Amino acid sequence: MHGLPQYQDDRLLVGSATADDAGVFKIDDERALVQTTDFFTPIVDDPVLYGRIAAANSLSDVYAMGGRPITALAIAGMPTESVDQDTIRSIFQGGAEMCVEAKCSLLGGHTIKNPEPIYGLAVTGIVHPERYLANAHARPGEHLVLTKPLGSGIISTGIKRGQCSSDLAATASMLMATLNHPGATLAERGLIRCCTDVTGFGLGGHLIELCNGSCVSAEIDASLLPLMSPEVLDLIDAGCVPGGSHKNLDHTAPHTSFASNVTDAQKLIFADAQTSGGLLLSVPDENLAAVMETLEETSAPCAVIIGKTIPRQAFAVHVTHSS
Template sequence: MKEEIRLTEFSHGAGCGCKIAPQVLEDILKSESAIPSFSNLLVGNESRDDAAVYDLGNGTAVISTTDFFMPIVDDAFDFGRIASANAISDVYAMGGTPLMAVALLGWPVNDLPPSLAQQVLEGARAICAQAGIPLAGGHSIDTKEPMFGLAVTGTVKLEQLKKNNTAQEGDVLFLTKALGVGVLSTAQKRKVLQPEHQPQMIEQLAALNKIGEALGKIPGVHAMTDVTGFGLAGHLVELAGGSNLSADLYYGKIKQLEGVAGYISHRVVPDSTFRNWNSYSSKIGFGKGVNVMEAFSLLPDPQTNGGLLVAVSPGSAGEVAELLKSSGLEAFAEPIGVLTAAGEKVITVKA
């Protein structure tokens, strides 16, 4: 009988948990060289946003992004779907519309059969078709570990462009997906994931964040980002801190995937959770009544293709809630926090 190949056994990381820790990334991105100024570059490295944005001069801008990682699931087709949905999400997080994608494939050709790589690409084609864009080409290399992702190009009208550092005091926060895929994927890698918890994990990992395009059309949506490898806490630190604000985060309002709390209680947590926490823990405080041990494991949990974190004016909160409900996301139609004037901590986690 032919032995089943488990892709996660061929990689040291999983999904966006492969990301370099925030503090290490800060050191890597430092430069002592004079960086040329480009007046049409609306979003670049300076804001740690989800994608680069370049003004075309005709009222629209082009969005350019890339994302790739090592397997977070064992099935090759699902790996292709998940990596592709994650990459395309960066365009949606800017309020944009994706146009096309090209593939980035690293494959250990001496260890894994080409037929599995073909299935990865089939998964990518399926998600690109769902997004209404072509998988128009790509590049592949021989690597020690399997890796896959996309470079995606999109467009956005300038008035609909959403950044991650333009929130305003008083904005309420919505999150469009539950947390915990990092915990569940770690349980899978350790072979302790219960069968009933796998379908929800795969479904969320491969779900496109298409609602970002509609959210971009709402003027009261002031800022937006997708929650990925730095966890909800890390991306909220970027959004609030980048906007010179602080945030009250209501822990009890945050949705978790089924089973996550149980795995956390048994210390089934990704290694990158601790790296994330060490990078920004000094910016986070806890109020009374919060389960700090659970929050410590959940809020920095690296999400792959996580939900959109949206900062919305109070006057537009009802419109956003109705959009979420009409899009099948009624479970996420209640705010999880509010942005406040800058204080001692960037985030205060409340019960």
């Protein structure tokens, strides 16, 4: 979007300038629209599960802005010569199921022919114009909290190579198909102002965007990063690291300082490209207990403090290893 002409409207609360998860546009003093779109190619073999994960990933951007999804349109590209109608319908079935779970009306969509399958949603949500969450709202001294464990990129590569256990594949699939709805509850209760979801750029990339948007830096402890399973480390040793995660590490390197005792595996976990990952919250100290209680109440997969925000430094992120 950089360099493209932009219509200026005072009602635009969040645009593309701060690399946020979605745009926010004020309707009146009580309502603002949250809008986003996302889609990707299959990462699992089961078509219903693929549809569920892709839909959860699309809906996540609205939750990351503190909104609740209200409508969605399906976006799909399908190679009709090689993918039969039953499989296509199953993908759409999974996406529709996730919209029902999110209490979001699926209004229709558009499908084109494409050399490989793609599926996702364009989602519209609603948020109070004074309660939306954004990358620009973090302040020094806040706690950084993750709501899903890491490792889905590495696990997905392990699945494709036949090196991932069936138990871990099932765990990862369940987590990727879990909605990030706690973000909306936290915003409605006024407990946080800054949030992003951890997706394709990995924890490191999205944390850097948050730091740049808020003009802060962050200190995180690599030993505190939650994993979907210790098996993730075995998959790293086996070389099951996607190319996107290596690219993420290269991209984050100029903006990150790593302590000398941070391992190569921890660096790859920091950079691992996530699919439908969790929320990364910046939590004021006085609200930490209430946030942790809310995450438990809303059944967040995890609630792990991984570090804190600090005044802006030369590097956006400092990664340490305490144990």
